Each structure stands twice: as structure tokens, then as C-alpha cells.
Amino acid sequence: MSASVIDLIATEARFGAHNYAPIGVVLSRGEGVWVWDTEGNRYLDCLSAYSAVSQGHCHPKILAAMVEQAHRLTLTSRAFHNDQLALFYEEIAALTGSHKVLPMNSGAEAVESAIKSVRKWGYEVKGVPDGAAEIIVCANNFHGRTLAIVGFSTDPETRTHFGPFAPGFRIIPFGDAAALRDAITPNTVAFLVEPIQGEAGVIIPPAGYFTEVRQLCTANNVMLVLDEIQTGLGRTGKLLAEQHEGIEADVTLLGKALSGGFYPVSAVLSNNDVLGTLRPGQHGSTFGGNPLACAVARAAMRVLVEEGMIENAARQGERFLEGLKNIRANTIREVRGRGLMLAVELHPEAGRARRYCEALQGKGILAKDTHEQTIRIAPPLVITSDEVDWALERLATTLTQDFS
Known part of the structure; x- marks a missing residue:
């Protein structure tokens, strides 16, 4: 991380209440399923702000409605x-x-x-x-x-x-x-x-x-x-x-x-x-x-x-879930989900899910752990088949990674 990123994280820690433990990335821009950090690195957002960004980051039509109304x-x-x-x-x-x-x-x-x-x-x-x-x-x-x-x-x-x-x-x-x-x-x-x-x-x-x-x-x-x-x-x-x-x-x-x-x-x-x-x-x-x-x-x-986002969530969710189930990794205890609300639960001996999320960050994917052993995956509903496949490749590599 550059000095500016370290400074931003340190300033946040110094002045902010410590009621969150975010992944160590400082985001500055988003479009569709993608976000960029302050150093220009691109990530596939697999959290969607806990489903709040389902329509994708900075959707132009929602943005236009907001700007128009803000003027009125x-x-x-x-x-x-x-x-x-x-x-x-x-x-x-x-x-x-x-x-x-x-x-x-x-x-x-x-x-x-x-x-x-x-x-x-x-x-x-x-x-x-x-x-x-x-x-x-x-x-x-x-x-x-x-x-x-x-x-x-x-x-x-x-x-x-x-x-x-x-x-x-x-x-x-x-x-x-x-x-x-x-x-x-x-x-x-x-x-x-x-x-x-x-x-x-x-x-x-x-x-x-x-x-x-x-x-x-x-x-x-x-x-x-x-x-x-x-x-x-x-x-x-x-x-x-x-x-x-x-x-x-x-x-x-x-x-x-x-x-x-x-x-x-x-x-x-x-x-x-x-x-x-x-x-x-x-x-x-x-x-x-x-x-x-x-x-x-x-x-x-x-x-x-x-824009057919609900139907796309059904299609891509099925593709994503099937792809996750096909990952052959001793770390995985269970894969579950419906639509684009997915989770990979790890065996306890695999270690905390947090370290896998940090490893995914290094491969261009932002996901979040919950309850120690589970990785949540919930990309925006506008994700494409190619983007699902891109994510699955990196998830497979990470979930079979040896952290010992």
C-alpha cells in the first residue's frame, strides 16, 4: 500500500469509532460491478454494499434522476x-x-x-x-x-x-x-x-x-x-x-x-x-x-x-452457484445460495474466512467474511456470464491455496 493509502486508513482509525473491521482497501470510484481503489487497482465487487448496490455502482439512470431532483x-x-x-x-x-x-x-x-x-x-x-x-x-x-x-x-x-x-x-x-x-x-x-x-x-x-x-x-x-x-x-x-x-x-x-x-x-x-x-x-x-x-x-x-436485472440474477446466480459447487477444494464445507446471494462455508481447520477474503483482494475480488468461517458472495445484479466465470477462476485458485 502507498503512503497515502496507509495515511487514509490510519486517519480513519485515529478519528473514527472502531465499530467496523474493513478489508484493507481504499475505494474511490465504481461503475457497474467494478470498483477502483485510490491507486487505480480494479476489483470485482462481490458484496454490493450488502446488496444496496444491486443495480451496479453509479447506475447512470439513477444518477440522472438524483441530479435532476437535487436541482429541484x-x-x-x-x-x-x-x-x-x-x-x-x-x-x-x-x-x-x-x-x-x-x-x-x-x-x-x-x-x-x-x-x-x-x-x-x-x-x-x-x-x-x-x-x-x-x-x-x-x-x-x-x-x-x-x-x-x-x-x-x-x-x-x-x-x-x-x-x-x-x-x-x-x-x-x-x-x-x-x-x-x-x-x-x-x-x-x-x-x-x-x-x-x-x-x-x-x-x-x-x-x-x-x-x-x-x-x-x-x-x-x-x-x-x-x-x-x-x-x-x-x-x-x-x-x-x-x-x-x-x-x-x-x-x-x-x-x-x-x-x-x-x-x-x-x-x-x-x-x-x-x-x-x-x-x-x-x-x-x-x-x-x-x-x-x-x-x-x-x-x-x-x-x-x-433492464431485466431480476431475471439476470436468476441466470447468473445459477451459473455462479454451479461453478462454486464444482470447485474441488478440501477447504470447502458447504456452498449454498439462491440467485446472487451466495456463500462458501469453510471447514474450521481451513482457518478464518477473513484471510481468504484478503487473498481474493490480491486477485481483484472484494468479498466479505461472516461468522468466522463463511465467505459471502453477492455481486451486483448486472454481472455478466464472463464476469461470473472470471470470478470463479480466482475463487477456485484462492480456495485451493495453501496458507500453511
């Missing part, structure tokens, strides 16, 4: 109407089949908003006694890092020394419909779950799981809340991951790719009266639903559909 009007707060919000509502509802929309900024805000909304619905519609509402969640979940959310995490790193935590959550194993059935009580208002557990290492539930989950929630008047912040908007080869089992959530949470990586935009989508319980003054956000965010999100959704 950026923020009004929700004290006034703006000419982009209604169009955003109309277009996201048409795309997803939702009936109501609550715009927010970050994914964690969308989760918090959903928690508030389903509790309010539980008290005012279902008739749960005040203060007794329960929400069921899954072990190894990741729904964000706010205080309420980390309170129902099972990851010690996210919980330790952050308590006391809010009550009202029950934790069950992921992928176990019988556990959900046993956990539901008359006070259960919602089941909050990821269709695929991303942070946990791209954990995919057994076939038929969500079909049974949907039936259980319907039978017990429990809101099924799907956190599609990582999986939604094409990442798994479908618009929403719920479509792989042909179900429909009561509440769907979107974020990340909703802006194509240009601007924080998230949304709570509802197919029933959950969001209808909110009244003026009971919930809000200064920036939520601002005209700049709405214009960017509208463009991000439009290119996703018009």
Missing part, C-alpha cells in the same frame, strides 16, 4: 406534500402488490417501524391486552443494530453491554415450523423473519417452510413480517424472496437496493390494516419520504425491471 427540491419534511411521494407510493405498490406504504430511511428504521405498527395493530385490532404483545423472531437473526433490535439478537457481539433490553420478543430456531407453532400464544402479534438469513451466512430454510409459516400465521391471526431488506428487489432471482414459495407476507420490509446505493431509502409495505392503525403524530421521520429519496427510489425500481 430535496427536502420538505412531511409537514407538506411533495410531488414525488405519491408517485413513489403508486409505483412501489404496483411493483410489489402492496396496499399501504410507510417510507423511512434505513433498514433498521423500517424494522423498528414494523415493530411499532404490529404492536399497535395487536392492541387496537386483535385485542391483545395493553403491554402484553409478543413478537416471535428467529435465532441468528439480523434485523439491524438499534437497541430494540439487538435486544432480540442471539449474537453476543451485538448484545454484550448494551442492555437492558426491551421485553416482548420470543426467539425460536430458524427453519423450524413446529417451533413457531409451539411459540404462538393469544398475545402473539407477529412473526418477524428473514426469508434467507444473510448475516448468519446465507442460511436457506427447508423447502416448504414458509408455506407452513404462512398457514400458521393466518390460522392464528399473526402478522407475517418478512424482512426483505437484503433479499428483496431481485437479489434471489425473484422480485421478492417470498415468491420462491408462492406466499405473501402481511408486512414486507425493503431497503438497501431500493435506492440503488445512492441514498438511504427504506419502506414498510403492508397488505392489510397494520399500517392503517397509525395516526398523525404517532410515527414519523424528517427525511422519510423526502422528494430526493422518492425520485431516486423510483428510478432504482424502474431500471431493475426495464
Whole structure:
């Protein structure tokens, strides 16, 4: 690394809170699936900012929409109407089949908003006694890092020394419909779950799981809340991951790719009266639903559909997964994925996944480790067959590398 790169990393470490441990690269430019560091080295981005850059870096049509809107009007707060919000509502509802929309900024805000909304619905519609509402969640979940959310995490790193935590959550194993059935009580208002557990290492539930989950929630008047912040908007080869089992959530949470990586935009989508319980003054956000965010999100959704990115994610994801499964390496314990949400889990004796990610950096690929032994692979949805094959060659070389 050059002196300037070392200086930038050192300055970041000196002034910044040490709440991340990034790979040692300083990026300065991006286009499509590629990013460049400050020294001009090019890398294939196999993380996509945790799926936020699904449409590719600096997509020209989203950029144009952002620049145009930034010249006109950026923020009004929700004290006034703006000419982009209604169009955003109309277009996201048409795309997803939702009936109501609550715009927010970050994914964690969308989760918090959903928690508030389903509790309010539980008290005012279902008739749960005040203060007794329960929400069921899954072990190894990741729904964000706010205080309420980390309170129902099972990851010690996210919980330790952050308590006391809010009550009202029950934790069950992921992928176990019988556990959900046993956990539901008359006070259960919602089941909050990821269709695929991303942070946990791209954990995919057994076939038929969500079909049974949907039936259980319907039978017990429990809101099924799907956190599609990582999986939604094409990442798994479908618009929403719920479509792989042909179900429909009561509440769907979107974020990340909703802006194509240009601007924080998230949304709570509802197919029933959950969001209808909110009244003026009971919930809000200064920036939520601002005209700049709405214009960017509208463009991000439009290119996703018009440019066939969802279908491409299905095709290239199948190619990538098959290629990973064909890598003959003693280091690999399991390969799994759906669409372009992929993971390579290593045997413990292979060492930490971090060193493989650092080796991949040297070969022009940026990927990220999770839970010590897993390499996550999630390139932008615009990746081509040639780029998939290029990545597979370097992954094969790295995963068969002798680090001893």
C-alpha cells in the first residue's frame, strides 16, 4: 500500500469509532460491478454494499434522476406534500402488490417501524391486552443494530453491554415450523423473519417452510413480517424472496437496493390494516419520504425491471452457484445460495474466512467474511456470464491455496 493509502486508513482509525473491521482497501470510484481503489487497482465487487448496490455502482439512470431532483427540491419534511411521494407510493405498490406504504430511511428504521405498527395493530385490532404483545423472531437473526433490535439478537457481539433490553420478543430456531407453532400464544402479534438469513451466512430454510409459516400465521391471526431488506428487489432471482414459495407476507420490509446505493431509502409495505392503525403524530421521520429519496427510489425500481436485472440474477446466480459447487477444494464445507446471494462455508481447520477474503483482494475480488468461517458472495445484479466465470477462476485458485 502507498503512503497515502496507509495515511487514509490510519486517519480513519485515529478519528473514527472502531465499530467496523474493513478489508484493507481504499475505494474511490465504481461503475457497474467494478470498483477502483485510490491507486487505480480494479476489483470485482462481490458484496454490493450488502446488496444496496444491486443495480451496479453509479447506475447512470439513477444518477440522472438524483441530479435532476437535487436541482429541484430535496427536502420538505412531511409537514407538506411533495410531488414525488405519491408517485413513489403508486409505483412501489404496483411493483410489489402492496396496499399501504410507510417510507423511512434505513433498514433498521423500517424494522423498528414494523415493530411499532404490529404492536399497535395487536392492541387496537386483535385485542391483545395493553403491554402484553409478543413478537416471535428467529435465532441468528439480523434485523439491524438499534437497541430494540439487538435486544432480540442471539449474537453476543451485538448484545454484550448494551442492555437492558426491551421485553416482548420470543426467539425460536430458524427453519423450524413446529417451533413457531409451539411459540404462538393469544398475545402473539407477529412473526418477524428473514426469508434467507444473510448475516448468519446465507442460511436457506427447508423447502416448504414458509408455506407452513404462512398457514400458521393466518390460522392464528399473526402478522407475517418478512424482512426483505437484503433479499428483496431481485437479489434471489425473484422480485421478492417470498415468491420462491408462492406466499405473501402481511408486512414486507425493503431497503438497501431500493435506492440503488445512492441514498438511504427504506419502506414498510403492508397488505392489510397494520399500517392503517397509525395516526398523525404517532410515527414519523424528517427525511422519510423526502422528494430526493422518492425520485431516486423510483428510478432504482424502474431500471431493475426495464433492464431485466431480476431475471439476470436468476441466470447468473445459477451459473455462479454451479461453478462454486464444482470447485474441488478440501477447504470447502458447504456452498449454498439462491440467485446472487451466495456463500462458501469453510471447514474450521481451513482457518478464518477473513484471510481468504484478503487473498481474493490480491486477485481483484472484494468479498466479505461472516461468522468466522463463511465467505459471502453477492455481486451486483448486472454481472455478466464472463464476469461470473472470471470470478470463479480466482475463487477456485484462492480456495485451493495453501496458507500453511
